[in-house]
Amino acid sequence: MSQITNTILMIRPVAFRMNEETAVNNYFQEDLQLRNAEINAKAQEEFDNFVEKLRKVGVNVIVENDDLKMDTPDSIFPNNWVSxxxxxxxxxxxxxxxNRRRERREEVMTRLEEEGFLIDGYMDYTSxxxxxxxxxxxxSLLLDRVNNKAYCAISPRADEELVIEFCEDFEYDPVIFTANQNAKNQRLPIYHTxxxxxxxxxxxxxCLDTIDDKHEKKNVIxxxxxxxxxxxTITEEQMHQFAGNMLQVKGADANYMVMSEAARSSLKSDQVKAIQKHCKILSSDLTTIETCGGGSARCMMAEVFLPKAMKTV
Incomplete structure (x- = not known):
């Protein structure tokens, strides 16, 4: 079993904007004071440049377009609704x-099957x-697919009983903790692990500094x-530049740690060297997406580990 994949599903936005429904507990979102059409156009440009960079190094990126009728401002972050x-x-x-529940679309599954992937059933927690x-x-779930561990920071977006249910279904050991950030003059749960x-x-x-409970921190380590x-380790300040929101993927000739330009710029030289001991770094400017969406590079990529369907002659 591999921890990383060469195939990524990404959803190109058609109605991207700051989502008022998620802003209540995503403290990374900011209002850019721009018209929604302008925000979406900037997001599309950032998205297209990002996809081009990934494809250039040999990552297989499957791009599915969002559906305008759905009015789904956060559809650019598919890893939240599907694995x-x-x-x-x-x-x-x-x-x-x-409004994020409408992101779950049958067309996405059809597209993957058209690309030759085998879907052999669903584990549906949506009820x-x-x-x-x-x-x-x-x-919410950070999956160590090789060692069968699921790391999860409990928050309004990650229920502990559901984490345990997932782990039982997929045979992972849960590593559960709480991660907090400074927001609204208090320590509040970080919305996504x-x-x-x-x-x-x-x-x-x-960012170990976000795990305030010493026993939980010790357990994660x-x-x-x-x-x-x-x-x-990264600091809370670096986390706010999305330095924790990275994903390792397989390119044609090397593995890459993929992140935004903001995340890359926030890293100190020793942190860059530490990552580069293991793999190359690929970064792309995602300023509009990060500012309005409160998510970054990792959120935009849904990893595809599905088996390939057998070709019939």
Whole structure:
């Protein structure tokens, strides 16, 4: 089993803007005071440049267009509603914001099947929305696919019982903790685990300062060390530049740690060297997407681990 993949699903936005429904607990979002059409045009430009950079190094990027009728401002972040697994299972997740639930589209599955991938069933957690419980995909769950560990920071977007249910279904060991940030003059839960932590094959980038409970912090470190991952720490300030929101992918000739330009610029030279010991760095300017959407490079990429369908002659 591999921790990383060469195939990424990305959704090109058609109605991107600051989502008022997610801003209530995503403290990374800011209002740019621009018209929505202007914001969407900038986001599309950033998206297209990012896709081009990924394809240039040999990453297989499947781009599916969003549907204007859906009015889904955050569709650019597909990893929150879906995950694709090596046994052909697709995970579907309960979303906090009502307008994000419309992002779950059958056309996306059809597109992957057209690309030759095998979908062999669904693990559907979306009924939890009716009870007001949420678990936002690989935004909430950081999966160590080789060692079967699922790291999750509990928040309004990540319910502990759902994490345990997921782990039972997919046979992962849960590593559960709380990660906080300074917002509204207090310590409040970070909305997604993947903004404070990134798991790669042989290392992890993590903002340990967000884990206020000493026992929880010690436990996370223990699990990372057990799996022989080098721990590269970032500060809360760097986390706010999306330095935790990275994803390692396979290119044609090398592996890449993919991040935004803001994240890359926030890193100190020793942190850059630490990452480059393991793989190359690929960065792209995602300023509009980060500012209005409150998510960055990792959120935009849904990893495809599905098996390829057997070709019939």
């Amino acid at each position: 694709f697994h090596k046994d052909g299972t697709v995970g579907l997740y309960p979303m906090f914001a009502e 939890a929305e009716d009870e007001g419980y949420f678990l936002e995909g690989t935004g 993947n903004v404070m932590m990134a798991l790669a094959e042989t290392f992890a980038v993590i 223990k699990h990372l060390k057990e799996t022989k991952k080098e721990i590269i």
